[in-house]
Amino acid sequence: MTGTTAHVESPSRWWSKDTIAVVTGGNKGIGFEIVRQLASQGITTILTARDESRGLQALSALKEDGLDVLFHQLDVTNSKSIGKLATWIKAEFGGLDILVNNAGVAWSSLPDKVLAAKEVLDTNYYGVKNLTHALLPLFRPSAAGSRVINVSSMAGQLAAVGNDKWKQQLNDEENLNEAVIESFIKVYLKDRAEGTDTVLLMPSQELLETYGNYIASKAACNAHTRVMARDLANRKEGEKIFVNCMCPGVTNTGMSHNRGHSVEEGADTAVWLVLLPASECVTGKFFLKRTDRGFLYIEEAHAPIAQPKIPQK
Template sequence: MTGTTTVESPMLATYFNNLNALRWWSKDTIAVVTGGNKGIGFEIVRQLASQGVTTILTARDENRGQQALGALKEDGLDVVFHQLDVTDSKSIGELATWIEARFGGIDILVNNAGIGWSSLPNKVLAAKEVLDTNYYGVKNLTHALLPLFRPSPAGSRVVNVSSMAGQLAVVGNNKWRQQLNDEDNLNEEVIESIIQAYLKDRAEGMNNVLLMPSQELLEAYGNYTVSKVACNAHTRVVARDLANRKEGEKVFVNCMCPGVTNTAMSQNQGHSVEEGADTAVWLVLLPAAECVTGKFFLKRTDRGFVYIEEAFAIDAQSMIPEK
């Protein structure tokens, strides 16, 4: 990690120049980014801070978080650090208490922390480890920080960094797929029932939940896929439940896919982290009049939750981690 400033892409530079006239944020705007010490999370922190947003970089590892903070501060960016393990309720509570004491509240939450796989040999425990970070971590942190969102004419923003792997086309059971796509009746109980069915599959060596092209891909990415199906569904539930807030207290909740990005999770394949972070930053900084809620975005485009053709064009086989 160095303090060298990353060169922004022409697309980002044009976007930010055009956005200056519609800027709703200031240095008093507070953003929290989880998993901000590396990869896409680090780049989201860098881009938000470079636009003048006071950004809280969180990371599970204190030393890595401080190193990332040092690199950003060398570039003159207004970033602060706080340790956070999204799988630990105590850690979540400590972050919320600290934010309230130091800043009085927040305006932006980017749930970026995530893992692709687990090294645990037990299949059920491995699945739970991925779900604890990618779904329960997002869910628990969001619920803990929602009371801290401050009233604002521009509205508050929650962006969940998810994946097109979580499209509903991968859910093999028609009943579950329909329940997940029933926005009016979707709830956390439905999400939990599908997670428990998947964990039962893992325990019994079955596959009743997912449509995966091979057993090898199921073993490598089944846990990740289910966690992102759940994350996407959770996004819709929270967005719907907050949709009727009055003007000045709106919270816009969306999820997005960064695409295959050149990070460790993608075995260093794919496009740049600048491009991977682009849609998340775009969603966070949209003018209030252009904001929507409860949507899934890929390349700044609402793609829905059911079927995303690009997901089937990815050579996932080449990204299976070596054992």
């Protein structure tokens, strides 16, 4: 769908201007494109960003295109900021219907290894968890069901967790819970503090330093998606909340060093999941290219990223 706005082929258009969507990290990259595509579908979309000035610049650009977008500042790592957003949504709209947890970081510049790991985890895992739980009471009853989409990564596949014990525990959906995820994080942080690698068992120290925090945070995010989906699965008809995660693939943004496919393609699966009619919705799944790929192993994650070609003179 490169270069176009996503459309669902089903004739069941369940949303309207009264449908409220919140997108975190919406001031640039994939988040900005998700906001653009949802607003283009006629959904009232709230763009959030940690930096207010950048968020307002993004809002201005979208409004110039005639899109119905609003802005609210949000730092997903700050409980007061999360609370302010929740209070504002309740006062302005009475609730919401869609949450796209897109805000994320790939690395930290902090020199302390433990603090650096915590910074990545605070955004990619705890930010998703804490915001979703804060907004959960505000999801409005709907015959179509509400939608939570967590923008994750192939890096969080369980094949990247080399310790078989943790791999098994994180893949044991029946017994998986927040305590298991917290234990996984605790041991990973202990590794970081002691300079060991008992959890991920990366092939080299260089790979651990480069990708370890991101892998651990996305593995935790994926596990949280499964826990939430399972815990919400028994809600009665009219109050369903579908919770899924997806990978945008290597997308041409700053996080991927401007390599990969377009932001339109990167945003496509998230928007597709949002717009699906209730009859086609599933919950607790991991999607890549509109396909349920499971949580264990994704072959593309092990394929080397092609280096950009040097243009010929």
